[in-house]
Amino acid sequence: MTERFKFVSFRHSNLKMVRLTQKKIEGLIMGILGEEGLRLTKQLQGNDNISEFTLATKLRRDIKLVRKMLYHLYNNNLVSFTRKKDKQKGWYIYYWTFVPESLKFLYIKNKKERLARFKEQLAREEAEQFFSCPKNCVRLDFDQAMDFEFRCPECGELIIQDMDKDNTVSELNKWITRLEKELAEEKNQSIARAAKERIKIAKLDKIIEEKLAKQKIVKKKVVKKKIVKKKSVKKKVVKKKIVKKKAIKTKKLSGKSSEKVMNSSKKVNKKISKKVIKKIKKKK
Secondary structure, three states, rough: OEEEEEEOOOOOOHHOOOOHHHHHHHHHHHHHHHHHHHHHHHHOOOOOEEEEEHHHHHOOOOOHHHHHHHHHHHHOEEEEEEEEEEOOOOOHHHHEEEEHHHHHHHHHHHHHHHHHHHHHHHHHHOOOOOOEEOOOOOOOOOOHHHHHOOOOOOOOOOOOOOOHHHHHHHHHHHHHHHHHHHHHHHHHHHHHHHHHHHHHHHHHHHHHHHHHHHHHHHHHHHHHHHHHHHHHHHHHHHHHHHHHHHHHHHHHHHHHHHHHHHHHHHHHHHHHHHHHHHHHHHHH
């Protein structure tokens, strides 16, 4: 019996257009799992439905550690898995597949989260006072310093007000502007690529519409020709029928007229014969 479990897909129209280089992908994986996670994803890439035991042997790591990393990737929607029950042993064996489509979403998500953290930290730095140990053990805000009576909880030295606060604020501002700029550029690039794709699709649609219109015109012409042919055939048939009927009528009329002529000639002959007989009788 095989059961399939897939990641929940987070899709956005602009995310499809984000281009990730190999360095960005590696940096993203390193941020989630470190070097071990990067080695794991390299083994997963190009190998669909690979067993967790196979991954453990290739990485030379304990199966529990490999499973932990795989579950962490699964929580970030970077892998999907199927499981099959071993008929002999009775337990489930998990087979994993890397899902590169989620990298784009995760990349943008992480960048936005970092930006939010930097902004939050900047607001805190500007609003509060901080105290640091001369030996750089700890850095505490005012309330924390009060709790420890302005002494370092690590070495016991007297903590002093952090004079490097301005540098921290400027560094945070630099990171915030950099991240905002990168996100804006990626957004603009993705919008531009999406616009280009829409133009391509519109052009293809026009070509298809023109072809369909031409096909319709050709079909109409063919239909018209067929209709004209049918009409001409019908007219010819009708004309032939009319000619035949006229011929039959003329034949009938000619027959009737000949009979009339014969009858009239007979009548004339009878009249002439009667007149001749009368004249002969008068002479006698």
